[in-house]
Amino acid sequence: MPRRKGAPEVNAGSMADIAFLLLIFFLVTTTIETDAGLDRMLPPMDPPEDIDVVIKQKNIFTVNINRNGQLLVEDELMDLKNLRAAAVAFLENGGDGSCNYCKGRKDPASSDNPEKAIISLKNDRETKYATYITVQNELVGAYNDLRNREAQRLYGDDFTNMEAEYLNPETPSSVRDDLKGKVKRIQEMFPQKLSEAETSTN
Amino acid sequence: MKNYRNTKNRLPAVSTASLPDIVFMLLFFFMTVTTVKDNTLLVDNRLPNADQVKKLEKRDRIIEIFVGKPSPELASVLGSEPKIQLDNRLATINEVAPYVLSELAKKPEAIRNLVTVSLKVDQEVNVGVVSDIKEELRRVNLLKVNYTTYQGDAFLNAQ
Numbered sequence: 001m002p003r004r005k006g007a008p009e010v011n012a013g014s015m016a017d018i019a020f021l022l023l024i025f026f027l028v029t030t031t032i033e034t035d036a037g038l039d040r041m042l043p044p045m046d047p048p049e050d051i052d053v054v055i056k057q058k059n060i061f062t063v064n065i066n067r068n069g070q071l072l073v074e075d076e077l078m079d080l081k082n083l084r085a086a087a088v089a090f091l092e093n094g095g096d097g098s099c100n101y102c103k104g105r106k107d108p109a110s111s112d113n114p115e116k117a118i119i120s121l122k123n124d125r126e127t128k129y130a131t132y133i134t135v136q137n138e139l140v141g142a143y144n145d146l147r148n149r150e151a152q153r154l155y156g157d158d159f160t161n162m163e164a165e166y167l168n169p170e171t172p173s174s175v176r177d178d179l180k181g182k183v184k185r186i187q188e189m190f191p192q193k194l195s196e197a198e199t200s201t202n
Numbered sequence: 203m204k205n206y207r208n209t210k211n212r213l214p215a216v217s218t219a220s221l222p223d224i225v226f227m228l229l230f231f232f233m234t235v236t237t238v239k240d241n242t243l244l245v246d247n248r249l250p251n252a253d254q255v256k257k258l259e260k261r262d263r264i265i266e267i268f269v270g271k272p273s274p275e276l277a278s279v280l281g282s283e284p285k286i287q288l289d290n291r292l293a294t295i296n297e298v299a300p301y302v303l304s305e306l307a308k309k310p311e312a313i314r315n316l317v318t319v320s321l322k323v324d325q326e327v328n329v330g331v332v333s334d335i336k337e338e339l340r341r342v343n344l345l346k347v348n349y350t351t352y353q354g355d356a357f358l359n360a361q
Contacts, residue, residue: 125330
């Protein structure tokens with residue numbers, strides 16, 4: 001008997017099984033991973049030569065963590081929860097009056113301006129990493145709070161949002177170019193100067 | 203009384219012809235949003251929480267270093283002192299710099315100065331190990347580090 005319909009249809013019933021098999025394989029071997037964390041720049045090993053900078057003591061905000069996770073901030077014992085507020089107050093103190101956007105107390109015994117203000121973090125070798133990260137987080141948070149405030153005032157958006165959008169590779173380049181200037185400007189208003197001293201052994 | 207044949211004719215079986223399409227759709231979804239696990243953890247790795255985080259966007263620009271106590275299966279052999287895991291093996295502090303340099307050499311030249319070292323350190327580890335690693339990284343002039351954390355309230359760490 002001659003065939004009328006040409007080649008018979010291939011049975012696609014098992015296609016679903018094959019696809020399920022692949023699906024389950026990919027589910028098992030992969031993870032949804034978007035890592036996030038605190039970005040830090042380490043100081044270079046060889047310090048630049050013939051630079052003899054004198055930093056006034058009042059421009060340094062010292063944070064010391066001991067092995068029990070207690071904080072010594074500017075030679076006073078402080079609770080972790082108050083650290084951010086203290087860091088903010090130090091950064092925007094504006095002692096020499098050159099910083100017109102600072103809302104600090106203009107205390108002559110504290111930092112001159114955000115440009116000069118340095119936060120120095122020192123920790124013990126036996127400090128718990130979790131505590132260390134919390135302190136780092138609070139100090140970065142202090143900078144972000146101030147930058148957000150200025151970004152809201154100038155551009156009506158949070159600095160952290162603007163920066164995230166600027167760093168996102170999916171943002172169109174026209175938007176990125178626009179954001180670049182804004183992000184730079186805010187970063188220059190409160191430059192992040194966080195120094196990590198070498199850890200002490202006792 | 204209806205007979206069986208009639209009932210069957212009136213209610214045809216649900217067509218499963220589009221089932222493969224649906225499953226393929228799911229498959230492609232998972233293929234695009236996930237990444238392949240490339241190393242099995244030999245150390246405990248419960249990261250601390252932080253909320254001022256930045257995302258690590260491009261995975262090809264990252265070198266990972268894990269630190270933590272050996273995982274429960276290995277603890278009986280290796281003890282409970284924190285260990286450094288590079289790639290798929292445990293290593294000592296002296297091996298960090300050569301490893302990082304060899305990883306760096308594998309990256310295309312154009313992105314070498316954009317490479318970030320992601321430090322995935324367990325909460326329970328003491329900072330001493332971490333500062334040793336940082337010292338090693340400074341020695342080979344890889345200065346961009348990222349303390350990788352979970353996103354969450356940082357004060358939960360203290361408890």
